[in-house]
Amino acid sequence: MKGVPLTVDLYKYIIDTFINEDDILKQVVKDTAEMKLPLIQVSPETGKLLGLFIKMINAKNVLEIGTLTGYSSIWMARALPDNGKITTLEFSEAHAKEALKNFEKAGLKNKINLILGKAMDTLDKLSEKDFDLVFIDADKENCVNYFNKVIPMVRKGGLIITDNTLRRGEVIAPNPGPGTQGIISYNKFVSTDCRVESILIPIDDGITLSFIK
Numbered sequence: 001m002k003g004v005p006l007t008v009d010l011y012k013y014i015i016d017t018f019i020n021e022d023d024i025l026k027q028v029v030k031d032t033a034e035m036k037l038p039l040i041q042v043s044p045e046t047g048k049l050l051g052l053f054i055k056m057i058n059a060k061n062v063l064e065i066g067t068l069t070g071y072s073s074i075w076m077a078r079a080l081p082d083n084g085k086i087t088t089l090e091f092s093e094a095h096a097k098e099a100l101k102n103f104e105k106a107g108l109k110n111k112i113n114l115i116l117g118k119a120m121d122t123l124d125k126l127s128e129k130d131f132d133l134v135f136i137d138a139d140k141e142n143c144v145n146y147f148n149k150v151i152p153m154v155r156k157g158g159l160i161i162t163d164n165t166l167r168r169g170e171v172i173a174p175n176p177g178p179g180t181q182g183i184i185s186y187n188k189f190v191s192t193d194c195r196v197e198s199i200l201i202p203i204d205d206g207i208t209l210s211f212i213k
């Protein structure tokens with residue numbers, strides 16, 4: 001195997017050198033924990049990378065499936081140009097309420113449109129159908145369904161990025177749970193789908209990146 005296994009010290013080096021998680025983002029995580037909501041937001045390094053992808057492809061219009069309390073939405077919204085926007089989908093009222101508060105605190109209310117409801121139903125009704133980048137980070141069992149639903153909405157040269165595609169290593173375990181089975185099917189699907197070119201990047205819990213050809 002080529003590459004350097006990540007140690008705690010190396011990880012700290014990367015974070016200290018490259019990651020600028022400000023007080024607002026830190027507070028989002030702190031409040032999420034204090035409210036006893038799930039602490040399943042992306043890592044700071046994934047947030048930063050999502051922002052960099054947005055800048056690299058000059059994205060203006062982003063779709064996110066799975067808002068939680070808005071941590072990843074804030075990273076992405078900050079990377080967008082002033083006229084850029086994010087549509088983010090969430091079915092938990094408690095998560096959405098907290099996310100809206102956080103968007104306000106971050107001064108990003110005007111850039112982010114949160115739609116409450118089951119993502120699959122919302123996707124059927126979306127009026128906006130012209131995205132540069134889609135970030136999939138909700139129920140893992142539905143990843144392939146989300147991919148098939150959104151791919152006609154993403155421009156050529158755009159990206160579909162899915163989180164947790166290593167599932168803390170469970171993708172190679174003998175008896176994976178249903179969420180992991182969803183991810184295994186997803187990774188297999190996008191690695192062979194001729195509409196995209198894909199790679200799994202082993203950052204945090206893994207993201208799978210698909211470039212629309």
Ligand SMILES: C[S@@+](CC[C@H](N)C(=O)[O-])C[C@H]1O[C@@H](n2cnc3c(N)ncnc32)[C@H](O)[C@@H]1O
Nearest residue numbers: 041042066068071072090091118119137138139
């Ligand atoms: C991993 S969290 C999202 C984390 C967020 N992207 C971040 O990094 O800050 C997944 C979110 O998806 C939501 N979710 C799960 N299944 C959903 C569905 N079918 N429709 C809409 N939202 C869903 C959950 O309520 C949860 O808030």
